[in-house]
Amino acid sequence: MSTLRFRWLALVGVLAGLAGWLANWLATRNGYGTPTLPLTSLVTTAVILGITLVFGRRVLRWRNGNRDRPLDPILATRTLVLAQACAYAGALSLGWHAGILVDQVALLAVRSTTAPLWGSVALMVGGILMIVVGLVVESFCRLPPDDDGTGAPGSIEGEYA
Incomplete structure (x- = not known):
C-alpha cells in the first residue's frame, strides 16, 4: 500500500474549495442558505479522530516492541486505510x-x-485536525527500516505493519 501523497491531498483540497466556492456562490445568489x-458534525469528526487514534495506538504499541500477542494484519491494514481516509476526508472538508x-468574506458588507x-472556520479546523491525525496514524503503521514485522532483522524500508 502506498503512502499518502501531499500533492493528492492538496489537489482534493483545491478541487473541493472550487466546488465549495461555486456551490456557495450559486446558493447565496439564488436565495438559498450556505451549504x-x-x-x-464536529462531534462526529471528534469521534472519528478518537477511533483512528485508538486503533493507531494499538499498532504503534506493537511496532514499538509490545509484542506479547501477535498483531492482527487485517486490523493493521484497516487502521492504515482508516488513517488515509481520515486525511482525505479532512482535505475535502478543509477545501x-x-x-x-x-x-x-466577500459578502460581509x-x-x-x-x-x-x-x-x-470551525469546520476548516476540524478538517486540518483530520489531516494531521491521518498523517500521524499512517506514520504509526510504518515499520522501522530494520524490521520486517517478525522481530528478525530485515531491510524492508517503508513497509507497513
Whole structure:
C-alpha cells in the first residue's frame, strides 16, 4: 500500500474549495442558505479522530516492541486505510469550507451576521485536525527500516505493519 501523497491531498483540497466556492456562490445568489455542514458534525469528526487514534495506538504499541500477542494484519491494514481516509476526508472538508469562507468574506458588507463565516472556520479546523491525525496514524503503521514485522532483522524500508 502506498503512502499518502501531499500533492493528492492538496489537489482534493483545491478541487473541493472550487466546488465549495461555486456551490456557495450559486446558493447565496439564488436565495438559498450556505451549504456548510452543521457545527454538530464536529462531534462526529471528534469521534472519528478518537477511533483512528485508538486503533493507531494499538499498532504503534506493537511496532514499538509490545509484542506479547501477535498483531492482527487485517486490523493493521484497516487502521492504515482508516488513517488515509481520515486525511482525505479532512482535505475535502478543509477545501470545501475554505471555498465557502472565501465567498462569505466577500459578502460581509451585505450580511447582518457572521455565523456562516465562523462555522466555516470551525469546520476548516476540524478538517486540518483530520489531516494531521491521518498523517500521524499512517506514520504509526510504518515499520522501522530494520524490521520486517517478525522481530528478525530485515531491510524492508517503508513497509507497513
